[in-house]
Amino acid sequence: MNASEKLATELSLKFSDSVLTQQQTADEVATFWVDKTEIIPVLNYLKKQSAEPFPLLYDLFAIDERSRADHKTHPSKDFTVVYHLLSFTRNQFIRLKIALGGEYPSAQSITHLWPSASWYEREVYDMFGIRFEGHPHLQRILMPLTWQGHPLRKEHPARATEMGPFKLWDEKVDTEQAALEFKPEQWGLQRHSDDADFMFLNIGPQHPGTHGVLRIILQLDGENIIDAVPDIGFHHRGAEKMGERQSWHTYIPYTDRIDYLGGVMNNLAYLLAVEKLAGIEVPDRVKVVRVMMCEFFRIASHLVWYGTFAQDLGQLSPVFYMFTDREKIFDIVEAVTGGRMHPNWFRIGGVAQDLPKGWDKLVAEFIAYFPKRLKEYHNMVMRNSIFKARTVGIGIYTLEEAIEWGVTGPGLRACGFDWDMRKKQPYSGYENFEFEVPTAQNGDCYDRALVREQEMIQSLRIIEQCLKNMPEGPYKSDNPHSTPPLKKNTMQDIETLINHFLNVSWGPVIPKGEAMSCIEATKGWNSYYMVSDGNTSPYRSRIRTPSFPHMQMLPYITKGYTVADLLSILGSMDYVLADIDR
Amino acid sequence: MSETLTYWIVIIGILFVLLNVAALLIWVERRMLALWQDRLGPNRAGPLGLFIVLADTLKLFFKEDWTPPFADRNVFVMAPAVVVICVLLSFAVIPFAPNIQIVDLNIGLLFFLGMSSLGVYSIVLGGWASNNKYSLLGALRGASQMISYEVFMALSLMGVVMLTGSFSLHAIVEAQKNCWFILLQPVGFVIFFIAGIAETHRLPFDIPEAESELVAGFHSEYSGMKFGMFFIGEYLGITLISAITVALFFGGWLGPAFLPPIVWFIIKTTGFILFFILLRASLPRPRYDQLMEYGWKVLLPLSLLNLLVTGGIILLLNQP
Numbered sequence: 040m041n042a043s044e045k046l047a048t049e050l051s052l053k054f055s056d057s058v059l060t061q062q063q064t065a066d067e068v069a070t071f072w073v074d075k076t077e078i079i080p081v082l083n084y085l086k087k088q089s090a091e092p093f094p095l096l097y098d099l100f101a102i103d104e105r106s107r108a109d110h111k112t113h114p115s116k117d118f119t120v121v122y123h124l125l126s127f128t129r130n131q132f133i134r135l136k137i138a139l140g141g142e143y144p145s146a147q148s149i150t151h152l153w154p155s156a157s158w159y160e161r162e163v164y165d166m167f168g169i170r171f172e173g174h175p176h177l178q179r180i181l182m183p184l185t186w187q188g189h190p191l192r193k194e195h196p197a198r199a200t201e202m203g204p205f206k207l208w209d210e211k212v213d214t215e216q217a218a219l220e221f222k223p224e225q226w227g228l229q230r231h232s233d234d235a236d237f238m239f240l241n242i243g244p245q246h247p248g249t250h251g252v253l254r255i256i257l258q259l260d261g262e263n264i265i266d267a268v269p270d271i272g273f274h275h276r277g278a279e280k281m282g283e284r285q286s287w288h289t290y291i292p293y294t295d296r297i298d299y300l301g302g303v304m305n306n307l308a309y310l311l312a313v314e315k316l317a318g319i320e321v322p323d324r325v326k327v328v329r330v331m332m333c334e335f336f337r338i339a340s341h342l343v344w345y346g347t348f349a350q351d352l353g354q355l356s357p358v359f360y361m362f363t364d365r366e367k368i369f370d371i372v373e374a375v376t377g378g379r380m381h382p383n384w385f386r387i388g389g390v391a392q393d394l395p396k397g398w399d400k401l402v403a404e405f406i407a408y409f410p411k412r413l414k415e416y417h418n419m420v421m422r423n424s425i426f427k428a429r430t431v432g433i434g435i436y437t438l439e440e441a442i443e444w445g446v447t448g449p450g451l452r453a454c455g456f457d458w459d460m461r462k463k464q465p466y467s468g469y470e471n472f473e474f475e476v477p478t479a480q481n482g483d484c485y486d487r488a489l490v491r492e493q494e495m496i497q498s499l500r501i502i503e504q505c506l507k508n509m510p511e512g513p514y515k516s517d518n519p520h521s522t523p524p525l526k527k528n529t530m531q532d533i534e535t536l537i538n539h540f541l542n543v544s545w546g547p548v549i550p551k552g553e554a555m556s557c558i559e560a561t562k563g564w565n566s567y568y569m570v571s572d573g574n575t576s577p578y579r580s581r582i583r584t585p586s587f588p589h590m591q592m593l594p595y596i597t598k599g600y601t602v603a604d605l606l607s608i609l610g611s612m613d614y615v616l617a618d619i620d621r
Numbered sequence: 622m623s624e625t626l627t628y629w630i631v632i633i634g635i636l637f638v639l640l641n642v643a644a645l646l647i648w649v650e651r652r653m654l655a656l657w658q659d660r661l662g663p664n665r666a667g668p669l670g671l672f673i674v675l676a677d678t679l680k681l682f683f684k685e686d687w688t689p690p691f692a693d694r695n696v697f698v699m700a701p702a703v704v705v706i707c708v709l710l711s712f713a714v715i716p717f718a719p720n721i722q723i724v725d726l727n728i729g730l731l732f733f734l735g736m737s738s739l740g741v742y743s744i745v746l747g748g749w750a751s752n753n754k755y756s757l758l759g760a761l762r763g764a765s766q767m768i769s770y771e772v773f774m775a776l777s778l779m780g781v782v783m784l785t786g787s788f789s790l791h792a793i794v795e796a797q798k799n800c801w802f803i804l805l806q807p808v809g810f811v812i813f814f815i816a817g818i819a820e821t822h823r824l825p826f827d828i829p830e831a832e833s834e835l836v837a838g839f840h841s842e843y844s845g846m847k848f849g850m851f852f853i854g855e856y857l858g859i860t861l862i863s864a865i866t867v868a869l870f871f872g873g874w875l876g877p878a879f880l881p882p883i884v885w886f887i888i889k890t891t892g893f894i895l896f897f898i899l900l901r902a903s904l905p906r907p908r909y910d911q912l913m914e915y916g917w918k919v920l921l922p923l924s925l926l927n928l929l930v931t932g933g934i935i936l937l938l939n940q941p
Contacts, residue, residue: 240754248834262758262909353824353906359658425825425905602758603908606834 042131043069053084060114065316065552068123068132072114075137078122079147085124085133086152093124093133094442096149098566098583099159101167106193108572109551114138118169120146121568123555123583127442130463132557145170148177155445158591166191166279176226181272181620184218190280197277197284221256226268228258235260240602244273248351248606251616255593255605262601267594274620282580286546287313288387288522290577294567295381297582298618300340301561302372304333306385309580311466311556312567317520317549319388324512326468328390331402331505332375333467334498338409339368340561341491341498341613348488348610349420352429357420364412371401387547388521393514402506409499413492421485421492430484434596434608437482444595445588448563449490450612454482460559467558472501484611491613520547545575562586562613582621586614632723639712643856648674650856650898657902681849689842693750700747701843701850704740708857711736715864716791718874718883729790730782733865734775737820741767743854744822748839759838762828762909766819769916773924774816780809780931781869794873803870808927810870812920817862819912821855823897825904828912863893 046069047061058077062070073081085093102119115138122135139146148171149156160171161180168189171177179186188195196202223230223239230237243254252273258265278297282290294305307329314321321329342365346358369379375398376382376391384391420426436446438454451458459476461469477493479486515521519538524547528535541548551573557566563585570579589612597605648663648671655662666672688697714729716722726732741764748760782788784805785796793802803810819826830838840851867873867889874882907915 238754240758247836349905353827354904355654355824356658356902359660363659423905425907428907428911429905601908601910602834 042129043067046129046131046133047071049089050081054081062114062136064134064554065318065550066312066554066556068134068555070134070136070553073135073137075139075146078135078137079149079152081135082122082124082149082152091126091128093126093129095125095127096122096153096155096159096445097125097132097564098123098568098581099149099156099163100568100581100583101163101169101191102570102579102581103167103191103193107578108574117141118144118167120163120169121581122149123566123568127458132555134555139169143168143170145172147172148174150174153445154443154595155588155591158587165189168192179272181275183215183272185214190277195280197280221268223258226266228266228268232260237265242605244270249609250347250614253590253616253619257602257605259602262603264597264600264602264605267597267605269590269593271590271616271619274616276617276621278621279580279582282577284576286575287549287577288546290580291385291387292381292383294582295383296617297584297621298340298560298562298565298586298615299380300336300343300615301565301618302332302336302339302380303329303376303382303384304336304558304560305565306383307333307467308556308558308560308565309567309569310385310387311558312554312569313387313549315554315556316552316569316571317387317518317547319516319518319520321388321516322512322514323468323510325389325514325516327505327509328394328514329385329467330469330472331502331509332372332384334501334505335368335372337498337561338495339365339372341495342368344491344610344613345416345420345488348613349426351606351610352426354420354423354426357416360412361416364409367405367408371398371405374398374401386515386522388518389513389515394509399506399509402502406499406503406506410496413495417492421488427485429603429607430488430611432481433484433600433604434611435481435483436592436596440595441482444592446563446592447585447588448559448561449494450487450563450589452476452478453486453490455480460557460564464557466556472504474498474500484607487611487613520549522547548573548575549577560585562615562618563589584618584621586612586616586618589614590619628723631721635712635717635721635723636709639709639857639860640853642860643853644674644678646856646859646894647677649894650901653895653898654902657899678849681846681852684845686845686847689751689753691752692842693752696746696750697842698847700743700750701840701847701854702743703746704743704854705850705857707736707740707743708854708861711861712857712864714790715861716794716868716873717864717886718881721883722791725789725791728788730778730788730793730869733790734771734778737774737861738767738771740820740854740858741771743851744839747843747851751839751842753842755835755837755841756839759830759835759841762835763822763839766822766826766828766909766912769913770816770819770920773812773916773921774820776921776924776928777809777812777816778869779928780806783931783935790868790873794868794875797872797875801870801872801875806870806927806931808923809931810866812924812927813869814862814866815920817866818897818900819916821858821862821897823855823859824901825906826912827906828909859894859897860890863890863897866893 050059058074060072062072064070099122104113104115104119105117107113118139120137120139124133137146146169148160158180160174161177163169164177165179165182166189221239238259240257240259242257243249244252254270256268278293281293291306294309295302297305342361346361349357372382373379374395376384438456441451441454455478457476457478462476474497477490479489515525517525522542524539524542526539529539549571551571553570555566555568557564565585566583568581569577572578597608652662663673664670666676688694711733713723714726714732744763745760748756781793781802784802785793840848843851867886871889874886876885
């Protein structure tokens with residue numbers, strides 16, 4: 040009996056069949072349809088009562104099912120809300136779905152079960168118009184407050200050209216301005232306390248410390264933060280909506296730009312889901328090449344974080360040294376892929392080209408060069424006593440709090456929990472590599488920095504193993520869904536010719552189904568949940584990014600610290616706005 | 622007549638040199654920072670990029686001289702002038718060479734301390750008049766930082782005064798003929814220099830500006846030449862603290878006779894200016910309360926102790 044069946048048995052003992060029905064999906068995640076009135080008891084059982092609980096709300100999103108090709112046979116006719124939970128003890132995801140009927144349906148809010156559900160439910164409301172009863176502050180989150188319509192509904196246009204010319208009348212300027220005004224009462228914030236008047240300081244969307252268009256409104260007593268309200272969505276580009284319009288293949292470049300420091304690592308998260316759907320097994324060489332490039336991007340991303348973190352704390356020089364090193368990584372990336380930050384290099388079933396001649400020399404040079412530099416940075420930054428004074432004991436959260444708020448990646452490991460998806464649920468052949476999972480104990484800003492710093496050393500170890508054990512073989516799977524498909528048999532075999540013709544004219548048609556990937560990305564766990572209704576483009580593409588829940592936690596961890604500490608906390612969080620807003 | 626003329630020449634000469642030095646520091650700082658940060662820095666305009674000084678100054682002059690409508694206009698205009706005036710006046714008592722000093726006041730050191738205390742008004746008024754929350758936070762930080770560091774800046778110098786028996790800077794330099802005070806007053810020097818950095822609010826003590834937190838702190842709303850005044854004031858401040866440090870602890874113009882005294886003074890001062898820039902290239906910024914804690918709990922007791930020990934030793938040695 041595998042884990043999924045075990046879970047199904049456990050749940051069927053607890054809940055009747057009318058409450059719970061299982062669905063088969065293309066991935067290994069156990070999926071259940073739950074009666075929408077019973078979702079709270081089921082979630083409550085899974086989180087609190089089960090012997091091996093699911094304490095982490097991994098993702099929450101919705102699907103507009105109304106124009107799905109396999110509509111008729113599907114349990115949900117209008118909208119589906121999907122909950123992803125993770126159990127650490129079982130090392131298993133569970134997917135729960137509720138079917139909602141009607142034009143603008145509503146569901147029960149689960150914010151009292153998981154505080155981190157708040158932003159996810161706001162996003163669902165914003166994108167689909169689904170209301171959540173009992174949500175403390177159901178308001179748009181990614182779109183402007185003045186937006187008309189809900190973008191991820193199928194009837195909402197995807198192109199600006201479908202929406203008529205844009206005119207900025209004076210009136211519109213006024214309403215937009217008024218919508219941006221912050222009214223503390225709306226957020227339940229007081230303007231005065233018994234002995235002080237609070238100041239509301241608007242940080243961003245244009246501010247040197249926020250690394251992008253992030254707005255945070257601080258409630259201050261002197262320099263002490265009483266509360267904070269992050270306002271996101273300024274970087275929202277509708278990446279999920281674009282997925283529904285692009286072909287499976289042409290969506291890859293959009294993924295590059297989600298965590299824009301992660302480069303090809305985003306491709307991997309997307310492609311793992313697509314390859315599960317299409318049942319593509321990639322050759323060993325592809326796996327190792329992908330791992331190598333991903334680890335290069337992990338180092339590159341961590342270097343940017345390292346430098347800008349030091350810069351946020353006033354140390355001006357490290358960022359220049361680290362960007363110089365990042366250039367060295369980009370030299371290799373450029374030699375291999377032809378691109379730099381967004382190489383768009385992975386393909387369905389493989390990579391775009393084979394490694395170029397002499398790649399091994401470049402990689403070997405970097406492996407010889409980099410550890411010395413890391414040691415120097417350690418002395419320059421991590422051992423600096425002012426740096427320590429600014430980060431040790433600042434922005435602490437415990438492991439329980441981290442799990443409650445959906446913190447993943449280095450932020451989770453800084454609380455002393457060695458959960459790394461590359462080890463626990465290996466993908467793309469990570470099980471064949473030797474590396475350690477760095478952890479730290481205190482969960483403060485310094486520890487988060489320490490974990491990332493150590494991770495770079497481990498990434499380098501992985502790259503070294505890739506260099507030494509690069510398997511020979513094809514750089515692309517011979518599955519007909521691989522893009523572009525292999526051409527070698529097209530002149531002999533009619534089936535291959537047809538596949539090739541269709542694939543290069545339409546793009547591949549991925550079989551019906553649903554699948555989720557989960558990778559250990561640079562900033563935490565990154566997932567793509569792809570729904571195919573047997574078409575040339577995804578029916579729904581859901582991108583779960585790590586920065587979103589991390590930013591949601593900000594008010595909780597900044598309370599009681601000062602404005603200067605806010606910068607330490609933001610810096611140690613390592614987010615990019617594109618990763619939050621998508 | 623000739624005496625008056627000499628005075629005028631010295632005054633105008635010093636003013637001219639100082640303003641040029643302050644402008645030149647734009648280039649020095651950017652090139653040196655670049656050198657330490659593996660970059661090139663401005664190297665396009667003119668030989669070694671020297672004309673960047675000209676370009677920067679012209680740019681400041683031609684920028685719109687903007688006063689925000691919500692600002693307190695008079696105070697807003699006055700604030701940047703205060704810092705430049707205070708720093709320039711302080712230079713009046715600096716002994717550049719035995720015969721180059723505008724006025725040798727017998728309370729020279731006190732005059733310098735007084736002037737640098739007045740400089741804090743510029744930050745407070747500028748931050749207040751801007752009517753901007755970031756400026757206000759910067760001004761608050763600036764005021765508390767400078768007032769607290771003022772206290773032991775003065776105390777740390779009393780050792781030097783005791784050794785010399787005079788507040789006159791000329792006399793203090795003369796008193797170092799045999800031995801520079803850095804050897805007799807190392808603790809005093811360290812404390813004074815730290816307080817000096819805080820006084821000029823340079824990194825790591827640039828808390829009133831704290832770019833990543835407060836945008837530009839107390840001068841967020843300033844632009845054009847009014848911002849230029851703060852800018853020049855900062856560089857003049859660096860030059861002042863360096864010059865004073867040299868005069869008080871490093872024997873001022875004193876040095877082997879193969880170079881004229883003024884050259885010795887300039888060399889030593891340049892060294893300290895470069896050290897200021899190096900600090901900016903290397904250290905992060907402590908938090909505001911940490912800085913205050915460090916000042917009141919470490920530096921103040923230390924400077925008092927220094928005073929006590931120095932006094933005790935002088936008493937002991939002077940016993941008949």
